[in-house]
Amino acid sequence: MTDEPDEGKEIHHEGILTVRRKTILVCMPGLIAALLLAACATRTPAAGPTAAPSPSAAGYPVTVADCNGINSTYHSAPKRVVTLAGSSELELMYWLGLGDRIIATGFRPEPGTFPPQFDAAAQGLPKLSGKYEAGGSYKPPPKEELLSLEPDFVISGFSSSFDAEGAVAQKELAEGGTNSYLMFSTECDSARNKPLEDLSLVYRDIDNLGKIFRVQERAAELISQMQTKVSSVQQRLQGVTDRPKVFAFEFDEGAETPLATGNRQTINAVIELAGGRNVFSDLDKGYENVNWEEIIKRDPDVILIITYGTGNDAENAAGIEKAKAFLSGFAPIQNLRVVQEQRYGDLLYGLGSVGGVRNADAVETLASILHPDLVKPGS
């Protein structure tokens, strides 16, 4: 497995010395806390488990690989965590009961987009001063701001959190003794070399974080809850041959030249597991702006309206009504069966369009939309 300790690596003593010196400089203000030092001094892959300067806690050290193939060795559970993107990785931290370890977030989620039990806590987190910019690119938090917090673990769902101009690269963090983790389930390129048809990337992230924080029981519980939901849907759908063709319509992203969601998008897996078929399952990409004629050609059976949502039920409903009004008033599609019969469903973006624990709920909800006679909502 990818998360086995990498013991085959040769240890360069000079490398360790340099690393230690840098480490101590960076960690100087934190020297008082012995535990912190232990966390700081960790560095992989040059420094293997044997380089631990202090005795490890039970069950440690553990080495975990992330989306970029970076093996990080943990000698104790991280206690000062920064979530750089403030989206999927932050939500997963809460699901694992690790909210109290977060010292800052790069971004706060839009209010109301997280599950209600986590929303207030997420909104109350200290925020670093990064900013999302044009074209989905982003201006990361200033290096000094991040490093001065002395995090012992930095995690993000998006590679831009580490790669963007001005961001603190994972290598740089490692040299300073800080472990980092780029998730598999959000937008990891190396894991998306084939169509997404199940939730295994989400399970992998949950499992990995369970090991890193030594909360394996909680992780196993989450995974088994998700698997139970999904397999219960699968059982009910057994023998179903009619898989409705679904167009996942991200209405908030613009209606004139709609976004097609290809097979590298989480929603593709959700649709597959819910007994449907993504009309753009032939598109080997995450997203693509397309002409409406492409949708007419693919003649969907169901249009799944996806909105970001605001956490306010009335506003969410109004947003979905707006999308339905557009579909019913847009001349070019008036003769499509799906529009004439108004076979619309709706799903919040946070549930089914980004990898996470709630994907299993999305599978249930969508299955009840696609196969109402077989699957009841919330069953």
Next chain:
Amino acid sequence: MMRTSTDQNLGRSGLSERNEAPPATRSGRRARGSFVTAILAAALIAAVTLSVSVGPVGIGPAKVWGIILHHLFGLGDPSSWTPVQDNIVWDLRLPRALLGVLVGAGLTVVGIVVQALVRNPLADPYLLGISEGAAVGAVAFIVWGFGAFGVASTAGAAFIGALGSFILVYLLAFRSRNLTPLRLILAGVAVGYALQAIAHFMVLQADNPGQTNAALFWLLGSLAKARWSYLGVPAAVVGLASVLLMGQARALNALAVGDETAASLGIGVERLRRSMLALASLVIGVVVALSGSIGFVGLVVPHLVRLLVGADHRRLLPAGLVGGATFLVVVDVVARMALRPQEVPIGIVTAVLGAPMLMWLMSRRSEVG
């Protein structure tokens, strides 16, 4: 034809009747110009046919024309095609092709006029900061969603932005008694850069990735928004303005030589320049409001057409009108089909196709410009 009647109008207004092209090869050139325009008109019809015939859904040309003729004249038997095919041809493809015609024609005619007015071959329709003004309006609407003066659409906001930038340039350059081309270019460039900075700043303020995408898509230019209900205003504006501008073809010929020449021929240079720039700005405001700023067409197609028919505006403007329309319709077909299902931003295709065409024509003809 249209040209003769406007020539008469021109004669009455007394602007430029005395200016004539050098007589030696006049009839030959005129014949060549009409010939090229006729060829381009045929090419335009072919391009529109191509544009409505190709798409992700295969519908044969006979069926396509059956649908169009049925809508126009009630001909043909609607049962030989499905309602969905009818929607595709009539509601998606045809409005888009026609918007391409209007945008291509408008950009090219205005490009020709602006190049003559400022006597600069590098001038293009966006010289006066009009497109940047439209961008500010459109992006403000996309990002903040407010409707200034009650506008309820990106296009409306873009047009108000275009109007605003025109007024700014007017205040900077037009108030001077002496409206030289240089002064005009500088005012346009200054206003354009300032407004571009504002538009970019506003894109940075957009919080939500959806807004950012919408703003960028708009800034890159596209014909994807074409709907029947959007075509009326640009059709009227581009049509009327083209007639008026063609009516000034002789005056433009004189102006292209020099202000003194034009003045010596009895042309009110200042008044002409102001009125034509206002007209050009109106066309660009309307066109950019619907399609975003599609680059390259208004700069290069005028040169392409000039290489084909010569520099006399009496031939250049009609040929440019038809040629620009043809060019953009073809480019849009490529933009839609090249990387299916992805739509390539049309501005990229205009440059990819236009630059080699210009070089090829330049290598074939030595007299450029």
